[in-house]
Amino acid sequence: MGLRSYIITRILLTIPTLLLLLSMVFLVMRVLPGDPVALHFEKKATPEQMETMRRLLGLDKPLWTQYIDYLWGLVDFGYFLEHGYPNLGKSMQTYEEVGGQIFSAFPATLELAIYSMIIASVIGILLGVVSSKSYNSILDHLIRGFGTVTYAIPIFLLGMIFQLIFGVYLRWLPTGLRLNPAVDPPASITGLYTIDSLLEGNLFKFFESLKALLLPSLTLGIILSGMFIRMARTNMLETLRLDFVTAAKARGLKESTVTYGYALRNAFLPILTMMGLQFAILLGGAILTETTFSWPGLGRYIVDRINFRDYTAIQGAVVMFGLFVTLVSLVVDILYAYFDPRIRL
Amino acid sequence: MSKVKIKQSILARLIPRLTSLTKKGPSGWMAILGIIILSALVIMTVIAPWIRPHDPIKTGVGPIRAPPSSQFPMGTNHLGQDMLSRILCGGSIMLQISTLSVLVCFLIGVPLGLFSSYVGGIFDRACSLVIDAIYAFPGLVIAIAIAAMLGPGVVNMALSIAVVYIPSYFRIVRSQVLSIKELTYVEAARASGAKWHTIVFRYIFPNVIPSIVVVATINFADAVLTAAGLTFIGLGVTKDVPDWGWDLTDGRALLSSGTWWVITFPGIMIILLALGFTLIEEGLSELLNPKLQR
Amino acid sequence: YTTTVVGNLSTLTSDVSTLTGNVLNLTSTIGDFTTITLEAIVSLEARLAAMEAALAKVTLAKKTLVVGTTDSVEKTLDPAQAYDYFGWCILQQIAGTLVSVKPGSETGADFVPELAVSWNYSEDLDVWDFNLRQGVTFWDGTEFNATHVKYSFDRAIALIPSIPEGAPAGLGYDVIINRTEVLDTYKVRFQLNFPFSPFLGILACRASAIVNPNYAPIEEVEYTAGDPRASTPVAFVGPYFLSEWKRVAGRDIEIKLDANPFYWNATGEYPKTEHVIFRFYSDPSTLRLAVEAGDVDIAFRHISPTDVLDLEGKPNVKVWWGTGAFIQYLCFQTKRAPFNDRRVRVAVAAALDRSTVCETVFLGLSDPLYSIIPPGMLGHTEAFKKLGDANYTLTRSLLADAGYNETNKLKFDLWYESSGHYPMSAEQCLVYKEALEASGVIDVTLKSADWASYKKNRDDEIMDAYIYGWYPDYVDPDDYAFLYWASWIHTNYYNATQVALYDQARATTNTTLREELYAQIDDIAVEQCSVVPLYVSSAWAVTRPDVYGIYLDITQDMRYWLIYIGK
Amino acid sequence: MPLLKIGSLTVDYRTSRGTIRAVEDVSFSLEKGETLGLVGESGSGKSTLGLSVIRLVPYPGVIVKGHVKIDGKDIVRLPEHELRFIRGRKVAYIFQDPMTSLNPIKKISAHFAELIRTHEPNVKEAKALERAKTVLKDLGIRPERINDYPHQFSGGMRQRIMIGLATALNPDLVIADEPTTALDVIVQAKILDLLESLRNAYGMALILISHDLSIILERCDRVIILYAGHMFEHASSTELHRNPRHPYTQGLLQSIPNIELADQKLAAIPGSPPNMLNLPRGCRFWPRCSYVMKICRTKEPPLIDIGHNHFVRCFKYSRGRAKS
Amino acid sequence: MSEIVKVEHLKKYFPVQKSFLEQLFARKMSYVKAVDDITFSVKRGEIFTLAGESGCGKTTTGRLIIRLLEPTVGEIYFNGADITKLKGEKLRLLRRKMQIIFQDPYASLNPRMKIVDAVGHPLEIHDLAKGKEKKEIVLEVLEKVGLTPPEQFTNLHPHQLSGGQRQRVALARSIIFNPEFIVADEPVSMIDVSLRTALIDLMLNLRKDLGLTYLFITHDLAVAKYISDRIAIMYLGKIVEMSNKESLFLNPMHPYTQALLSAIPIPNPERKRKRIELTGEVPSAINIPQGCRFHSRCPYKRDECSKKEPRITEVEKEHFVACHFIKS
Ligand SMILES: Nc1ncnc2c1ncn2[C@@H]1O[C@H](COP(=O)(O)OP(=O)(O)OP(=O)(O)O)[C@@H](O)[C@H]1O
Ligand SMILES: Nc1ncnc2c1ncn2[C@@H]1O[C@H](COP(=O)(O)OP(=O)(O)OP(=O)(O)O)[C@@H](O)[C@H]1O
Numbered sequence A: 001m002g003l004r005s006y007i008i009t010r011i012l013l014t015i016p017t018l019l020l021l022l023s024m025v026f027l028v029m030r031v032l033p034g035d036p037v038a039l040h041f042e043k044k045a046t047p048e049q050m051e052t053m054r055r056l057l058g059l060d061k062p063l064w065t066q067y068i069d070y071l072w073g074l075v076d077f078g079y080f081l082e083h084g085y086p087n088l089g090k091s092m093q094t095y096e097e098v099g100g101q102i103f104s105a106f107p108a109t110l111e112l113a114i115y116s117m118i119i120a121s122v123i124g125i126l127l128g129v130v131s132s133k134s135y136n137s138i139l140d141h142l143i144r145g146f147g148t149v150t151y152a153i154p155i156f157l158l159g160m161i162f163q164l165i166f167g168v169y170l171r172w173l174p175t176g177l178r179l180n181p182a183v184d185p186p187a188s189i190t191g192l193y194t195i196d197s198l199l200e201g202n203l204f205k206f207f208e209s210l211k212a213l214l215l216p217s218l219t220l221g222i223i224l225s226g227m228f229i230r231m232a233r234t235n236m237l238e239t240l241r242l243d244f245v246t247a248a249k250a251r252g253l254k255e256s257t258v259t260y261g262y263a264l265r266n267a268f269l270p271i272l273t274m275m276g277l278q279f280a281i282l283l284g285g286a287i288l289t290e291t292t293f294s295w296p297g298l299g300r301y302i303v304d305r306i307n308f309r310d311y312t313a314i315q316g317a318v319v320m321f322g323l324f325v326t327l328v329s330l331v332v333d334i335l336y337a338y339f340d341p342r343i344r345l
Numbered sequence B: 001m002s003k004v005k006i007k008q009s010i011l012a013r014l015i016p017r018l019t020s021l022t023k024k025g026p027s028g029w030m031a032i033l034g035i036i037i038l039s040a041l042v043i044m045t046v047i048a049p050w051i052r053p054h055d056p057i058k059t060g061v062g063p064i065r066a067p068p069s070s071q072f073p074m075g076t077n078h079l080g081q082d083m084l085s086r087i088l089c090g091g092s093i094m095l096q097i098s099t100l101s102v103l104v105c106f107l108i109g110v111p112l113g114l115f116s117s118y119v120g121g122i123f124d125r126a127c128s129l130v131i132d133a134i135y136a137f138p139g140l141v142i143a144i145a146i147a148a149m150l151g152p153g154v155v156n157m158a159l160s161i162a163v164v165y166i167p168s169y170f171r172i173v174r175s176q177v178l179s180i181k182e183l184t185y186v187e188a189a190r191a192s193g194a195k196w197h198t199i200v201f202r203y204i205f206p207n208v209i210p211s212i213v214v215v216a217t218i219n220f221a222d223a224v225l226t227a228a229g230l231t232f233i234g235l236g237v238t239k240d241v242p243d244w245g246w247d248l249t250d251g252r253a254l255l256s257s258g259t260w261w262v263i264t265f266p267g268i269m270i271i272l273l274a275l276g277f278t279l280i281e282e283g284l285s286e287l288l289n290p291k292l293q294r
Numbered sequence C: 001y002t003t004t005v006v007g008n009l010s011t012l013t014s015d016v017s018t019l020t021g022n023v024l025n026l027t028s029t030i031g032d033f034t035t036i037t038l039e040a041i042v043s044l045e046a047r048l049a050a051m052e053a054a055l056a057k058v059t060l061a062k063k064t065l066v067v068g069t070t071d072s073v074e075k076t077l078d079p080a081q082a083y084d085y086f087g088w089c090i091l092q093q094i095a096g097t098l099v100s101v102k103p104g105s106e107t108g109a110d111f112v113p114e115l116a117v118s119w120n121y122s123e124d125l126d127v128w129d130f131n132l133r134q135g136v137t138f139w140d141g142t143e144f145n146a147t148h149v150k151y152s153f154d155r156a157i158a159l160i161p162s163i164p165e166g167a168p169a170g171l172g173y174d175v176i177i178n179r180t181e182v183l184d185t186y187k188v189r190f191q192l193n194f195p196f197s198p199f200l201g202i203l204a205c206r207a208s209a210i211v212n213p214n215y216a217p218i219e220e221v222e223y224t225a226g227d228p229r230a231s232t233p234v235a236f237v238g239p240y241f242l243s244e245w246k247r248v249a250g251r252d253i254e255i256k257l258d259a260n261p262f263y264w265n266a267t268g269e270y271p272k273t274e275h276v277i278f279r280f281y282s283d284p285s286t287l288r289l290a291v292e293a294g295d296v297d298i299a300f301r302h303i304s305p306t307d308v309l310d311l312e313g314k315p316n317v318k319v320w321w322g323t324g325a326f327i328q329y330l331c332f333q334t335k336r337a338p339f340n341d342r343r344v345r346v347a348v349a350a351a352l353d354r355s356t357v358c359e360t361v362f363l364g365l366s367d368p369l370y371s372i373i374p375p376g377m378l379g380h381t382e383a384f385k386k387l388g389d390a391n392y393t394l395t396r397s398l399l400a401d402a403g404y405n406e407t408n409k410l411k412f413d414l415w416y417e418s419s420g421h422y423p424m425s426a427e428q429c430l431v432y433k434e435a436l437e438a439s440g441v442i443d444v445t446l447k448s449a450d451w452a453s454y455k456k457n458r459d460d461e462i463m464d465a466y467i468y469g470w471y472p473d474y475v476d477p478d479d480y481a482f483l484y485w486a487s488w489i490h491t492n493y494y495n496a497t498q499v500a501l502y503d504q505a506r507a508t509t510n511t512t513l514r515e516e517l518y519a520q521i522d523d524i525a526v527e528q529c530s531v532v533p534l535y536v537s538s539a540w541a542v543t544r545p546d547v548y549g550i551y552l553d554i555t556q557d558m559r560y561w562l563i564y565i566g567k
Numbered sequence D: 001m002p003l004l005k006i007g008s009l010t011v012d013y014r015t016s017r018g019t020i021r022a023v024e025d026v027s028f029s030l031e032k033g034e035t036l037g038l039v040g041e042s043g044s045g046k047s048t049l050g051l052s053v054i055r056l057v058p059y060p061g062v063i064v065k066g067h068v069k070i071d072g073k074d075i076v077r078l079p080e081h082e083l084r085f086i087r088g089r090k091v092a093y094i095f096q097d098p099m100t101s102l103n104p105i106k107k108i109s110a111h112f113a114e115l116i117r118t119h120e121p122n123v124k125e126a127k128a129l130e131r132a133k134t135v136l137k138d139l140g141i142r143p144e145r146i147n148d149y150p151h152q153f154s155g156g157m158r159q160r161i162m163i164g165l166a167t168a169l170n171p172d173l174v175i176a177d178e179p180t181t182a183l184d185v186i187v188q189a190k191i192l193d194l195l196e197s198l199r200n201a202y203g204m205a206l207i208l209i210s211h212d213l214s215i216i217l218e219r220c221d222r223v224i225i226l227y228a229g230h231m232f233e234h235a236s237s238t239e240l241h242r243n244p245r246h247p248y249t250q251g252l253l254q255s256i257p258n259i260e261l262a263d264q265k266l267a268a269i270p271g272s273p274p275n276m277l278n279l280p281r282g283c284r285f286w287p288r289c290s291y292v293m294k295i296c297r298t299k300e301p302p303l304i305d306i307g308h309n310h311f312v313r314c315f316k317y318s319r320g321r322a323k324s
Numbered sequence E: 001m002s003e004i005v006k007v008e009h010l011k012k013y014f015p016v017q018k019s020f021l022e023q024l025f026a027r028k029m030s031y032v033k034a035v036d037d038i039t040f041s042v043k044r045g046e047i048f049t050l051a052g053e054s055g056c057g058k059t060t061t062g063r064l065i066i067r068l069l070e071p072t073v074g075e076i077y078f079n080g081a082d083i084t085k086l087k088g089e090k091l092r093l094l095r096r097k098m099q100i101i102f103q104d105p106y107a108s109l110n111p112r113m114k115i116v117d118a119v120g121h122p123l124e125i126h127d128l129a130k131g132k133e134k135k136e137i138v139l140e141v142l143e144k145v146g147l148t149p150p151e152q153f154t155n156l157h158p159h160q161l162s163g164g165q166r167q168r169v170a171l172a173r174s175i176i177f178n179p180e181f182i183v184a185d186e187p188v189s190m191i192d193v194s195l196r197t198a199l200i201d202l203m204l205n206l207r208k209d210l211g212l213t214y215l216f217i218t219h220d221l222a223v224a225k226y227i228s229d230r231i232a233i234m235y236l237g238k239i240v241e242m243s244n245k246e247s248l249f250l251n252p253m254h255p256y257t258q259a260l261l262s263a264i265p266i267p268n269p270e271r272k273r274k275r276i277e278l279t280g281e282v283p284s285a286i287n288i289p290q291g292c293r294f295h296s297r298c299p300y301k302r303d304e305c306s307k308k309e310p311r312i313t314e315v316e317k318e319h320f321v322a323c324h325f326i327k328s
């Protein structure tokens, strides 16, 4: 089977998963207690007002119609082209388009996720490789210890410590927010401030956004790095024991070639898969990080909206998370197939 | 068998296993360290009612936000509650939540995984599909949504954490069964006419246990951290029970005003509790990794 | 914050090096903000941009107020629709009303001219005439006149059916106002349905802001926050205009106010500060860190009591104290046992310990409240003092009457909200529980729910006892007194006498008489204890030391046009 | 000067369960063009010994004693970076499992190019590939297949590629560690023939490691019998076949079926190989030995030279003189 | 001698695992033809050997006979009765009469069961014995397989045993029901040479003592020659030659058998033989060549070979060969 048909298969296979994911979200949202309409009224409301609201939110329709509308909204490409985001319904709290809200919040989470992922993988792979190379030495124990401890730290605790050290005492970095409000955000092209400011050619903005990004992504990255160190270390250890690594050494190849060109490149494949799986965890961690650092992303959005029982919003955001993770695992699988010639049968 | 006897026999079985861990190098020691930390915390929690100096939820037993002193070795918090007593008693909630969630996961995830993988076919496909879909969600999001749905309380928190973790059990059990199912000794059992439940419970399940233990330990650790996270965003237990999660959340609000002790001690405790489990997991998963054994 | 210079200036061409030199100078003067590495600045354009940005900073630092808050506009800035603290706060900066409360007013009843210069009302308080200010223009050049007033109120009322929970509906415009008449270009009349003395209070609130018909049509109300017709920056006549409003995912991430050059009082040098920028923090601790770190000039709303007291002593910040109008009260579900028994309610009320809550939980930043009307306001009494605090003798005797004693304790659930909608709810209830149980005859179970579930529980009437909070729409006892029997609290309590007294108080401007009437309402409330006032909180703001012009009065308004950073 | 000279080599694995002395006091030397067979049961230390020659004993193994001299250079004491010039270039190693000894994500061409260019940095990539193709052709693999990945080859072909990699640089010594165990007899015969022909063509020395005495006897000039890390017998294959001296060797020879013999009676060696963590005192074979004497249970027998370049580690022959 | 097992036209095709998409678009399924129409019978008391290269279908045949796999086509008779379709309880009863021993002594015992359970569990499965009773039977059987004294072994776990011992335990388990027929799937190929002979001898003794019949599977023709009465050589799922051992080794007829025999190393350095060289690679079991499946490697191949599949015929008495050019 060629790579192309593998990719097609893999994409087709995600369809049932996605459908299931979407349906599950929809169903779960309907059983969440708390009448969103009743919740809407801070102080008082008559039954007529409630009815109006219900109609407004489309909650008067039968469940399956809502379900169809919901699914249709997701695939309505015309709508997407017109608005730049899918039709996820209107927020029950603010009446805004949930799709728009989510698409505006998502880049923040994405940027945080990407940087954390980079930090986590760099720390993880670097330390993991060092650790595996010095197997059973003091250094190895130290690195394992570091990985184990970081995994056990609550994210918000670490975040807080960073805020205190780098924000309050040292005053090096801002304690929160995505960008110093005195600075205009860069024109939105990708929605990722660091990239947009580079595209704009504005280094000042780039450094500003980087400064804001540093603490949150470091927090999340370090917490995650524990798991990454473990993954990298174990896989490296396993790979270093494989025959072809020894065989390569026996052929007199350079140590670095053997470590990086042979062991790491092979160990990287399972690491890649696990990274894909970690993405869901990373996004979960992003919720706490976003709350700690006032990061205007999707995680904070969800927590916000849950308090209002804003079904459509939570539904949309959760779907977005789910889609994103599914997409990531799709990409990971394809990358895997691309890097591993054995998959291309 | 009397209770004492049962206990003795359990101990008699456990102790050699523990001591055998010491012979397995650093990974064994890591696991032992984890077990020691955990035992210490469990013992502390069990005897806390007798050794705590004050009522952990009584406000105003001391001045507000008193720093650690001989009278209040861990200081007091913003309500004048004694931190030492709270630390001593507060592990109970965390342990309850994590144990309960692990139990629930175990009771649902393991049988489901065993059954699904052994039966195979459409049922297996459907189960895997659902589980994979759940797996695609960020765990904390599900936990938050379900915790919000169920309302606060130990059981509800445990349940919401459990939902996140059931897929892990399912997946590990399933993949293990699928590989063990192909092993020769299972085939040998079939050849001697064993029925499928015998095969599953006598031949497959015992060999899946080590992997489950590894998942369970990490589940424990995550349950602790998730519980703290849920409390942090306001979905925790009520305030009238001592809880490290609450102390941590309170401490976070107090930290900036220089009250370091309200966050430090519960922070350390939660880290220790989670660390106990992660150490065991780290140790065991290396010891049990077939690819690293010679 | 360091300025790093890498590279050699002499190798650069002369004009570039002067430029760079400038940048460097700038960066060192405003080092607080920027880190520029020479290496990083690759091209001349980039340098220019960086310099511009740096220059912008220099001006900003003087003419800009950076405000940190944990609030966010809920949905809209349309006065006919907005009904949240922060929405109103922004509206106050950008929209004008006919009258306003004098900054610093103690009772909240000192009204001063705004878009109206003078007013009078009929004896029976149902006809109110206003003479309008002349020479006021909207941003688009439209001259402000009486038609705008009429239009604004007509529109607000017309929108009520389509905005079920909109502000005017909350305030009852449609019930109060019969019609608005244009008497003259600069004279307008409100014909009310019944005598209504707090009318000026209503006119002073943000729901009564005057809108520009060109930008605020009646038909086709879009609910979107960003919709220019609903919340356009040019729709109003206030000291500021909204130069930027960015929301991400239903939450503000950027609000910028710029001085309105057409503000009628611009000659009076208002606003004092040209730009106001809001920064939005997700929780009080981070906000506190921000103000301490100097990231914001003003931190207003939701710095915790602990933090504010801690900050008070610090040299790099200044703490401002003011009167609060936010109150909390305990509600009983009177529909069923045990609280269908008046004696039980009173007994529990008597066992409460307000001062411990105020002292331990709020660290003295709130005061025990013994009437639903907060102190400073007309009609405030100390009625509930009759029952006392932690008055266990009364509690025990009343409960004994009702059949409860040490062995058969009164058992009930005390609910609080757990998602931070009210401050320190959990702590408060813990202390209440302790005080109640100290009576020896009460057994309290604490229960919590997040805000959404809490409101649902309220409506489902499943909570025995629960705490609730209130801050006023307009500063008048009229906006508090009804809480004793407000139907949406779902205590199932109704008392015709109290309602009659309340209506009577509405219909008179005689303050002595009104005071008398509210006192009578309170007396009945003490007897009935359907709702028991608990505390009223103070207000505070934290700023950098050189901020001036803050008035934290009973209105809870932050008037940013009066605030400036001085020398 | 012999090509390879190993003197009292001792290798330990320091495991958490205890120290395993996998190779103990092994000495022998090898001339250019010679073929030496290492035979022993599983765990007897064959691979360890083989890997010691290129100092690649896997973790946690350590060479604790002895020397391994290649062209007079003791590689035990050589700094790591100099080892690279020995490995692959002077001594090549072929591993047991052809399925796992090639990097699955690299093309065969990359394997060759890397090898050649590491040792001969001046050679251009294209030149290296040209050479690789010739090598493949010699091995009977179509040169076009150089751009395939390892998994696209069968086991036998992969082992041939391994051999190609091992011989591409014309090393002086090739160590083949059970090169055919994973393969079928027909392929096995082919691979061994190939090795033999290469050896004849280039005159390199060969150490053939196997647990199958038949193969060794068939293919090697000299044989070393290893048992639990000890060299039990060392002789030329004809000598060993005719005059096996050690009881173990004798037992071994009697337990291999030979298809050429009609009605062969096999004899079993009783007992099982010792636990390496808990070796018996004295001779490590005595619990299984039918000639066991008192001394065997207490003392370790020395390696005894019984003439004709035949060495035995057994007290039965202690009248001969012990080899120092 | 009567036939204990008879196999007729047995086939086993494994569908090739394909991805979802390929299943949708593939015109026809492709199969691994692991066993492709074989017929033979095993006589009571004999040792019948299946030999051949890796992947030729030996194990599959064994597992088919023991009913661990469902045959695609064909019949299996045991003691004259057709057992091809047996199910449920009847099959379970049959299991007491036919047993199997596997190649890998490390994988064929449940690592979590003590020896006493590993060996005795079949008794429990069939409700024949429990507890003490079971233990006694186990002790007896362990003694039989040469694990003496048996008490020493009962409470050990498999990892505490050596490979040879494990294989004895596996043997003990397989004879616990006193079966009539045992499939021994390469029972000694993973065992050290010095231990092999003992195990082989043990199996031969057991045959005598218990009246067993073996279907012996091996790729090692030397071992096959030593142990068996009759031998069948398989190539790509088919039997190419089948005869009693003397005839086979003295007079191998099929070119494949000849090549195989000539490739076997002889433990005698002084004897050099001529080897029959085969060209080409072993074809995969999915793409079996047309005609004679050996023709792609056969040194004697002719046109005919690639067109017509030769049928197995009895060329001499009890000597069957599948080749176009070998006729009686
Ligand atoms: N990495 C290792 N860690 C610990 N012990 C080891 C290691 N490698 C080998 N050993 C031990 O060293 C001894 C010799 O092993 P070695 O691999 O050299 O034997 P071998 O003769 O090559 O066996 P085989 O025929 O199974 O390949 C064995 O007892 C083995 O258990
Ligand atoms: N369960 C299965 N699914 C798919 N293919 C199988 C299965 N079992 C065996 N095969 C294939 O059937 C063919 C014959 O396999 P079998 O195990 O019977 O061979 P064998 O002669 O025993 O080989 P070996 O000597 O390697 O044990 C092989 O190509 C194998 O890949």
Ligand SMILES: [Mg+2]
Pocket: D046, D047, D048, D177
């Ligand atoms: Mg080896």
Ligand SMILES: [Mg+2]
Pocket: E058, E059, E060, E185
């Ligand atoms: Mg097989």
